[in-house]
Amino acid sequence: MTTLAQTVLGRLETEGRLLNCVLKGPTRQAGRIGFRGDLALKFQAKMADEARPPEISCEQVIAVAHEGEPHLRFLAGFLLSFEYLQLLAEVLGDALSPDGKYFLFCDNIDISKRYQVAYGGATFYVLPIDEATVYNETLELLYLEKTELKRLDTAGKVDAIADKASSFTQSFPTLSFEEGLKLMGPVRNVYENRPV
Template sequence: MANFVEFLKENELAWQPSFQGVLSDGTYGYRGALIVEAGKQISPDRKLPPKIQAKQVITILDDTMKFFACELESFHDLAPLVEKYKDFLVSGGLYLLYVTDLEKAGTFEYEGVKFTAFPLDESSVWNELLELADLDKSDMKRLKKQEEKIEAVYEELVGTDVEETSASYEEMLTFVGESSKQLMGAV
C-alpha cells in the first residue's frame, strides 16, 4: 500500500482525487484520475493538464491493485497506462476499462494481465459499475462514507461474472472506432 501512495506522491500522478485513504480491511482506496502522461511544464510552478489520463479511476490496493476501473479516452491509451503502473498490476486482479472509442466489449490479456473493456457512451464509470454489480443507487446513498461505497461495489463485483467475449489484444484493437462519448453541457 505505502509503495503505491509513495509512487503517486513522488511522481505527482494523482489528479483531482475525490477520495484517497485506508479502507476498513487495511487496503488503500483511491477515486479520482491518474496521470498516464503528464502535461507540458510551462513554468516552474505551472503545468498543462495531463496529455493522457485514466479518468474516473476507482481502485483498491494493498501492495498491488486488487481492483481497478477507469475511463480511457482511447483504447490506445492502455499501453502507456500499463507501462506507467505495471509494478502494481497482477494477473489475479479485477481490471475493468470503460473506453470511449471502443465499439465492442471484450476480455483480453495484455502484458500477462487480464482486462475487460467496455464501450463507454454517455454514462460514468461509477454508474456502469453499479449496473454491472447490480447495485441500486438508493442503496449506495445510504452509505455515508466514500470508502464504504467503494468497498460495497468491489465486494459485489468480486462475486459477479464480469468477463465478456474472450479476445486477443490485437482483436481488441480492431474494435476501436470513433469516440462515441456524448458531451454534456451547453452547446
C-alpha cells in the same frame, strides 16, 4: 492506520499521477486505501513552473490497494481511446496482477460489445461507456443498487464496489490488444462544441 505510502498507490502519488481526488486515503476496511479521481498516464511538457493538466489520463478511476500488497486488487476507469490501455499498463506496471479485477470503459469501442483483453500480465474487462460515468456503469455491471449505497460515504461506497468486484466471474469474448486497435473507432474530441 494504513497510509497511502504503505500501498502500491504510494508510487503513483510520488509520481504525481493521482489527480482530482474525491477520495485518497483509508476506507472503512482495515489495511485498505481507496482512490477516486483521475490517473495521469502521459504528462505535457512543463514550461518553467507552470502546472499543466496531463496530456492523457484514465479518468473517473475507482481503485483499492492493501497495505503490504504489491498489486492493485481492483480498478475501474474511463479511457477516451482503447489504445490508451497500453499506456495504463505501462504506468501501473508491477501493480497489475493476474488475480486483480480491472474494468476499463472505453469511449471508442462498439457500444454493443464487451471484451477481455490480456495485457501486461493482467486481464482487463473492456466495456463501452453507456451510462456516462464509470461509477454508474460499474454499479450496473456488478448488480449493485444505488439505493443500497446511498447511506454510505465515499470510502464506504468504494469498499462496497471493490468487495463486489472481487467475486466478479463473468467472462466476455477474448481480444488481443492488436485486434482491439483494428476494431476501435475514432477518438472523440472532448472539446468539440464547447463554448470558448
